[in-house]
Amino acid sequence: MKQKIIDHLNDIQDFRTESLEQIEAFRIKYLGSKGLLKQLFAEFKEVEPSMKKEIGQSLNELRNAATEKVNELKNSIENSESGQKLYGDLTRPGEPIALGARHPISIVKNQIIDVFSRIGFTVSEGPEIEDDWHNFTALNLPEYHPARDMQDTFFIEKDPDILLRTHTSSVQVRYMESHKPPIRTVSPGRVFRNEDISARSHCIFHQIEGLYIDTDVSFADLKQTLLYFTKEMFGKSKIRLRPSYFPFTEPSAEVDIYWGLETETDYKITKGTGWLEIMGCGMVDPNVLKNANIDPEIYTGYAFGMGIERIAMLLYQIPDIRMFYENDIRFLKQFKSVI
Known part of the structure; x- marks a missing residue:
């Protein structure tokens, strides 16, 4: 079970996306009511008493890592969208500044x-x-x-x-x-x-x-x-x-x-x-x-x-x-x- 938790931690760290749909699917996969964490905590009951403390800490670490990854990806997308609303498309060429004119006098x-x-x-x-x-x-x-x-x-x-x-x-x-x-x-x-x-x-x-x-x-x-x-x-x-x-x-x-x-x-x-x-x-x-x-x-x-x-x-x-x-x-x- 410990090795399974380590594999999931590596998958969470490597996960990257700019799609809100994929982030939601990731959240459901790990944190949903029928997600992997729910299953792992159910299996935790069968762990030998001598291993419960170590495995319990690993499960909490896995849950925290999944939660932080979801929040991190959502914040990244929100900041990107707010920047585009404020400044528009930053890759567009700049508008030329209109030249003023001196008064004829x-x-x-x-x-x-x-x-x-x-x-x-x-x-x-x-x-x-x-x-x-x-x-x-x-x-x-x-x-x-x-x-x-x-x-x-x-x-x-x-x-x-x-x-x-x-x-x-x-x-x-x-x-x-x-x-x-x-x-x-x-x-x-x-x-x-x-x-x-x-x-x-x-x-x-x-x-x-x-x-x-x-x-x-x-x-x-x-x-x-x-x-x-x-x-x-x-x-x-x-x-x-x-x-x-x-x-x-x-x-x-x-x-x-x-x-x-x-x-x-x-x-x-x-x-x-x-x-x-x-x-x-x-x-x-x-x-x-x-x-x-x-x-x-x-x-x-x-x-x-x-x-x-x-x-x-x-x-x-x-x-x-x-x-x-x-x-x-x-x-x-x-x-x-x-x-």
């Missing part, structure tokens, strides 16, 4: 910064909630100056001296206050003006403005910088500067590039002239230098500024500025392939 802003960084311009940033001094007064726009009406401003009601900046020129003032010439910086950022929202204008938009201050800076330096920018950004080598007015520059000019008249779209965006306005510029007014504690007798400089949305609309032929702010996935996905 971010793309164009980075392109502009990259162009100017090649000629030594650094990037400066400042607060969007600004005070009257940095947004207006320091830029040669004292209180009650009529030019303030050119920019419909969002004021903070609790403090009329605090407002949402109307241009990133305020960043240039802060930069001049904290840095000594030579200064060569571009200031990108979001600005706010109380304007009606339409296909061509918005109350929130983005600007990037440039500032260069050093000794012997001339309008010719400004023109060459702008010509370099238009060649790098648009591939256009023909520009013109029209006299204009900005309170913080003197003289001031509007910059046009010759876009051409090759397509129907060119006729539409240039109104049939071929020329397209892209930015404003000028020589920094001496009063602005004084307000920033820079001696205008020693230093001169130029400044320029452009709307990033306007540049993006030109580059990507986007007809409506509101599309930048609607977060339409169909629109944004078109820029996946653009770095």
Whole structure:
């Protein structure tokens, strides 16, 4: 009988399966009401008294081994099934991760910064909630100056001296206050003006403005910088500067590039002239230098500024500025392939 028990123990240890049906058949074979263990315990009555202790221990060991084997195999199958439910088929190939897309405004802003960084311009940033001094007064726009009406401003009601900046020129003032010439910086950022929202204008938009201050800076330096920018950004080598007015520059000019008249779209965006306005510029007014504690007798400089949305609309032929702010996935996905 002892040898029979040893043979059954070896069979139990060697038993392997991933079928619940086979596990149940194994349990019935050994642990069922008519199973082998039941038969062996019946035979145990006939064992000689001197062998009962040893054979009894062996039978208990056999019963425990059969019970543990059944539980082990069931747990193994349950864990495997729960893993498949949680993770699916682990042998399947992985799903590719969908690539995101940069916003077109971010793309164009980075392109502009990259162009100017090649000629030594650094990037400066400042607060969007600004005070009257940095947004207006320091830029040669004292209180009650009529030019303030050119920019419909969002004021903070609790403090009329605090407002949402109307241009990133305020960043240039802060930069001049904290840095000594030579200064060569571009200031990108979001600005706010109380304007009606339409296909061509918005109350929130983005600007990037440039500032260069050093000794012997001339309008010719400004023109060459702008010509370099238009060649790098648009591939256009023909520009013109029209006299204009900005309170913080003197003289001031509007910059046009010759876009051409090759397509129907060119006729539409240039109104049939071929020329397209892209930015404003000028020589920094001496009063602005004084307000920033820079001696205008020693230093001169130029400044320029452009709307990033306007540049993006030109580059990507986007007809409506509101599309930048609607977060339409169909629109944004078109820029996946653009770095």
